[in-house]
Amino acid sequence: MFSSGFIQIAPYTQLLTHFRYFLNLRSGEGRYHSLILFRLSSPRDADMPSDEITKSQNANQLYAMESTCPHLGADMSHADIEEYESNVVAVCPWHRYDFDLRTGQSMFGLKACTYAVEVRADGGGEDTVWVEAPQDGQNWRLVELRPVSEEFSDPPPPPPLDIAQLSLSDPTKEDPVVPLENPPRTLMQWAVLILNTSHPTLKVERTRHAVHLYRTGQLTSIGNRASNAPTPPDIPPREEIYRKSTVDPVKAGKRKNRAGMLHALANIEQWAIDLAWDIMARFGSAYPDLPPAFFSDFTKMALDESKHFSLLTARLGALSPSTPYGSLPVHAGLWESARTTFSSLRARLAIIHLVHEARGLDVNPQTIARFSRAGDAESVSALEVIHADEVTHVTTGHRWFTWVCARDGVDPVSTFREEVRRGWRGDVKGPFNVEDREKAGMTREFYEDLRGEMEWEDSAPGEAAVEKKPDNKLEVAYERLMSVKKSVLHVLQS
Structure with a gap:
């Protein structure tokens, strides 16, 4: 679903199992665009009662950026997240280029595309995550939402495989x-x-x-x-x-x-x-x-x-x-x-x-x-x-x-x-x-x-x-x- 330049991703509660998600988008013209949605530590992770959580608190913990590094195209889904004095950066796993998750700016002079994230209450009062749509197309839709995990099999089948x-x-x-x-x-x-x-x-x-x-x-x-x-x-x-x-x-x-x-x-x-x-x-x-x-x-x-x-x-x-x-x-x-x-x-x-x-x-x-x-x-x-x-x-x-x-x-x-x-x-x-x-x-x-x-x-x-x-x-x-x-x-x- 898309609305006012934003694409509906998922209810916020469905994004609590992982800390990053791969988003595959497709436009009405058939173009593809891939993003990484980062969810950093949130009050909900500390078991705070849900009625004490505001939409702004949720949104402040969510960031979206291009899925590939603008340097040489490395996959950013496994980027390291580091905190500096006043910002949070994603560090490319290939050559350690860092990118501010809000602005996309790197201290090395490059810039990655970042996308605004909003948390909106739906008709039933549930918080839903929306991500800004790319500019090079119309009628963008989400065609894949995939949690990024280091695990070989996600979710792992019981019992462990041998x-x-x-x-x-x-x-x-x-x-x-x-x-x-x-x-x-x-x-x-x-x-x-x-x-x-x-x-x-x-x-x-x-x-x-x-x-x-x-x-x-x-x-x-x-x-x-x-x-x-x-x-x-x-x-x-x-x-x-x-x-x-x-x-x-x-x-x-x-x-x-x-x-x-x-x-x-x-x-x-x-x-x-x-x-x-x-x-x-x-x-x-x-x-x-x-x-x-x-x-x-x-x-x-x-x-x-x-x-x-x-x-x-x-x-x-x-x-x-x-x-x-x-x-x-x-x-x-x-x-x-x-x-x-x-x-x-x-x-x-x-x-x-x-x-x-x-x-x-x-x-x-x-x-x-x-x-x-x-x-x-x-x-x-x-x-x-x-x-x-x-x-x-x-x-x-x-x-x-x-x-x-x-x-x-x-x-x-x-x-x-x-x-x-x-x-x-x-x-x-x-x-x-x-x-x-x-x-x-x-x-x-x-x-x-x-x-x-x-x-x-x-x-x-x-x-x-x-x-x-x-x-x-x-x-x-x-x-x-x-x-x-x-x-x-x-x-x-x-």
């Missing part, structure tokens, strides 16, 4: 999280290391560690503009036990029980971790003008996918200890779709994030309903966390797809439909989750009556197209072409 015990892999054979020789020093080096990590638990742990280093300024650089940036693998390796279990996705999708569904979804999430790192490693060097916010968005996505994999394998271990992750057939359908887009960032964003992940938004509510009917509240809770995160992933895809289109001077809707026509086979079928698609920026004009026209061999109706390579039979067998979500659709329709 995913090393939830797969068939032997955790004693793991390499250290940080390699003893030539440890990565840039985000791109971490991305390629994680892509080449075959052990699923180690892949998760390295993702957590790399994202923490990036957010807290402990990496020397992103590394995408380096002349010797590492090259991502064509296929992220998997341990031998998973390679032997790889089957056609149609066969993997015919399992009807809850354990089979959780296993299939965990497999999807493990490939999704790789996809988040691959888009950074594969296209970062090819598109040197990509802003740091791109890498912040996709490191957040990599961390989310790691969280999802852990949530699902934890539920699988609790529900069916005799079938840990890796004990049932798996498939690599999602990566096969990614391979068709190796040559184009625009195609990658369209096919993976605006077709595959958007189709996930359509299917997830049905999956959640099935677990709910079975009385599995714990799995429902995990799946609801995953679904909420995946709405933001489609938003990220839409944000950067429209950014690339604006850079190239083309219309996003017609360009998206052309990318799907060239890189997908068959109809993009409903029913569609119209509400969540719209939250993510996917209006009906993007996807209604949408059809791909590619007719390459070894693809199936309704799937991304892939060119067969007859001289590489092992690769074709390992990565049968099929949609990431088709396995779930088979389960629901069976």
Whole structure:
């Protein structure tokens, strides 16, 4: 909601769980703008009775500023907050530039954009937080409100996760999280290391560690503009036990029980971790003008996918200890779709994030309903966390797809439909989750009556197209072409 140049964020009482929040805004023209809302120590934190709190006291503890540092674009969501004599500053984690939270002024001569914050009483007398809208657009709306937390899984699922015990892999054979020789020093080096990590638990742990280093300024650089940036693998390796279990996705999708569904979804999430790192490693060097916010968005996505994999394998271990992750057939359908887009960032964003992940938004509510009917509240809770995160992933895809289109001077809707026509086979079928698609920026004009026209061999109706390579039979067998979500659709329709 927007009013008089301000955007309604949330009731003040809903902002008491964390001290900073990421705000993703979108204008009526389709522009994106990201802010950080800082909530400093407030009288309410000292258990003062709520009837003694005034709106001015609440507002005086709230600050909003750009989500990236104006110096080199570092993510400010993990900035240090320091108090000087008469002001409060946010200190960039990369190079220690400080910015006054009220004025945006830095003692180093730079200035960050700050935004006024108001606390207004709504019709029922509840205090609601509003933030000043950016000037470069109209009809701004809040499309994502995300608490910023150092915790890996927020909120943490009970009991604490120990995913090393939830797969068939032997955790004693793991390499250290940080390699003893030539440890990565840039985000791109971490991305390629994680892509080449075959052990699923180690892949998760390295993702957590790399994202923490990036957010807290402990990496020397992103590394995408380096002349010797590492090259991502064509296929992220998997341990031998998973390679032997790889089957056609149609066969993997015919399992009807809850354990089979959780296993299939965990497999999807493990490939999704790789996809988040691959888009950074594969296209970062090819598109040197990509802003740091791109890498912040996709490191957040990599961390989310790691969280999802852990949530699902934890539920699988609790529900069916005799079938840990890796004990049932798996498939690599999602990566096969990614391979068709190796040559184009625009195609990658369209096919993976605006077709595959958007189709996930359509299917997830049905999956959640099935677990709910079975009385599995714990799995429902995990799946609801995953679904909420995946709405933001489609938003990220839409944000950067429209950014690339604006850079190239083309219309996003017609360009998206052309990318799907060239890189997908068959109809993009409903029913569609119209509400969540719209939250993510996917209006009906993007996807209604949408059809791909590619007719390459070894693809199936309704799937991304892939060119067969007859001289590489092992690769074709390992990565049968099929949609990431088709396995779930088979389960629901069976």
